[in-house]
Amino acid sequence: MAKIVVTHQRDKCIGCNYCVELAPDNWRMSKKDGKSVLLNSVDKKGFHTTYIKPEEEEANRLAAKACPVNIIQVRS
Amino acid sequence: MTAKKFELMAPAGNMECFMAAIQAGADSIYFGVEQLNMRARQTMNFTLEDLPEVGRLAREHNIRTYITLNTIMYDHDISLVKRICNAAKENGITAVIASDLAVLMHAKSIGLPVHISTQLNITNVDSVKFFAPYAETMVLSRELSLRQVRAIYDSIEKEHIVGPDGKAVELEIFGHGALCMAVSGKCYLSLHTENASANRGACVQNCRRTYKVVDIEAGHELEIDNEYIMSPKDLCTIDILDQVIDAGVRVLKIEGRAKGPEYVYTVTKCYREAIDSYFEGTYSKEKVKNWMQELETVFNRGFWNGYYMGQQLGEWTDTAGSKATTRKIYIGKGLHYYSKIGVGEFLVEAQSISVGDKILVTGPTTGLIEAHIEEMHVDDLGKMDKAVKGQKVCLKLDKQIRASDRLYKVVNAEELVS
Numbered sequence A: 001m002a003k004i005v006v007t008h009q010r011d012k013c014i015g016c017n018y019c020v021e022l023a024p025d026n027w028r029m030s031k032k033d034g035k036s037v038l039l040n041s042v043d044k045k046g047f048h049t050t051y052i053k054p055e056e057e058e059a060n061r062l063a064a065k066a067c068p069v070n071i072i073q074v075r076s
Numbered sequence B: 001m002t003a004k005k006f007e008l009m010a011p012a013g014n015m016e017c018f019m020a021a022i023q024a025g026a027d028s029i030y031f032g033v034e035q036l037n038m039r040a041r042q043t044m045n046f047t048l049e050d051l052p053e054v055g056r057l058a059r060e061h062n063i064r065t066y067i068t069l070n071t072i073m074y075d076h077d078i079s080l081v082k083r084i085c086n087a088a089k090e091n092g093i094t095a096v097i098a099s100d101l102a103v104l105m106h107a108k109s110i111g112l113p114v115h116i117s118t119q120l121n122i123t124n125v126d127s128v129k130f131f132a133p134y135a136e137t138m139v140l141s142r143e144l145s146l147r148q149v150r151a152i153y154d155s156i157e158k159e160h161i162v163g164p165d166g167k168a169v170e171l172e173i174f175g176h177g178a179l180c181m182a183v184s185g186k187c188y189l190s191l192h193t194e195n196a197s198a199n200r201g202a203c204v205q206n207c208r209r210t211y212k213v214v215d216i217e218a219g220h221e222l223e224i225d226n227e228y229i230m231s232p233k234d235l236c237t238i239d240i241l242d243q244v245i246d247a248g249v250r251v252l253k254i255e256g257r258a259k260g261p262e263y264v265y266t267v268t269k270c271y272r273e274a275i276d277s278y279f280e281g282t283y284s285k286e287k288v289k290n291w292m293q294e295l296e297t298v299f300n301r302g303f304w305n306g307y308y309m310g311q312q313l314g315e316w317t318d319t320a321g322s323k324a325t326t327r328k329i330y331i332g333k334g335l336h337y338y339s340k341i342g343v344g345e346f347l348v349e350a351q352s353i354s355v356g357d358k359i360l361v362t363g364p365t366t367g368l369i370e371a372h373i374e375e376m377h378v379d380d381l382g383k384m385d386k387a388v389k390g391q392k393v394c395l396k397l398d399k400q401i402r403a404s405d406r407l408y409k410v411v412n413a414e415e416l417v418s
Helices: A017-022 A054-067 B015-024 B049-063 B077-089 B099-111 B126-132 B146-158 B189-194 B239-248 B262-278 B285-295 B413-417
Strands: A004-011 A026-027 A036-038 A042-044 A049-050 A072-075 B009-010 B026-031 B064-069 B095-098 B114-116 B135-140 B170-177 B235-236 B249-254 B326-338 B342-347 B352-354 B358-363 B367-372 B376-378 B382-383 B384-389 B392-396 B406-412
Touching: A004 A036, A004 A054, A017 A026, A017 A054, A026 B170, A036 A049, A042 B135, A049 A054, A049 B049, A049 B358, A054 A072, B009 B049, B009 B170, B009 B262, B015 B026, B015 B049, B015 B235, B015 B358, B015 B367, B015 B392, B049 B064, B049 B077, B064 B077, B077 B095, B077 B099, B095 B099, B126 B146, B126 B382, B135 B249, B146 B239, B170 B262, B239 B262, B249 B262, B262 B285, B262 B358, B262 B367, B326 B358, B326 B392, B352 B406, B376 B384
Parallel strands: B009 B026, B009 B249, B026 B064, B064 B095, B095 B114, B114 B135, B135 B170, B170 B249
Antiparallel strands: A004 A049, A004 A072, A026 A036, A042 A049, B170 B235, B326 B342, B326 B406, B342 B392, B352 B384, B358 B367, B358 B406, B376 B392
16 A cells, blocks of 8 residues: 655744644644644654555645645655 | 934845845844744744844844734744743844734733734724833834824823833834735735635735626626726835824834845835935925835835825725836856955856946845946956856955855846836
């Protein structure tokens, strides 16, 4: 089965909270800097990446679509 | 009152604009830090790490500095709000410009002065009284007439409404730049179409586009003269500056944190001259005409006086972008400055430049330099009339340039089209 990859370009996050509302299993707001955090992700030069479960794909696609600054990518 | 007591506040989205504002004679500069400001979408914003340098430059040049911290705030933002306020205090930033009550409370608790943002939409003296224990300066709603501004000012004087510093509350208004189609930024268009809240600094500017008005039931399309049905012209008050000052305004703010250094420089310089001439008693229609011409050379959507003169309806622009009479074209980058002979060397990376061209040099330390090319030396060829892509060119410049600088040519907008 193809892996589903989510990427978050965290520097550009404006902390609107949409991703947390739409995909709460994979996203949290950081109380430290007010930006969202993609759970269990690895930071490679500002691109935070993780694999998600198939049942989480739809919610993350909605989050990617809702993101006002287009910094969330879901690939499968 | 003297010119010293009247404050001209310029915007800065980055260091280039910050230096350009200082060079043009701003009394104070406002800017955003991290994402909690009304230009969060723009890549141009300062970070917490920049604050020591900003504070140092402000002290060196004796200017006041303000951090915009005026989006709506959620629980997850409060920690960052506190860090920004604390860092502002530590680095000698003069005040924060705030609208959320959480910011007012925290700033007050650490003794950091506050300006009430136009996002709080102050339109009457009772609101001024309410916020007076928190703020020395209040930015009034952009929708007031100068008559209403004057009434608020008179009440402040009469009722001795004072801020936390014990001095009468000072009134600030927006004097120049882009206007929002909604009341003081309270717009939900961008949120509803793109999930991008203007009130979190992510406005996608729906109002700047063209629209058709269609009667859905009958299918008729209404004939309208101008399809930019909700894109306001830009605010300009240089021609009514005497009335602005007489209305009791003490701080005049220029909009434009997303604009370039040439914009900040030109607009700040024009208003600096206008304010100084008002206090010297030499403010005249002839001068206003010249300033207006200069203001038209940089980004604008056409000008109007906003609501200050009591117009009933807004005036709408008829273009998508700028009506600026000049444009800047990227030519190349700075290489070296020969300080003994006052010559800057550049590498031409695009287009070409010739003797007689007007040029701009901008950079984070340089700010902005304007000049006309009187002569140039190209590569090892000696004195030439023109330099093209790939060549190194030496130009006589009074001010130092640096390797981080960019060289632009200024051309007339009409020439660019043809």
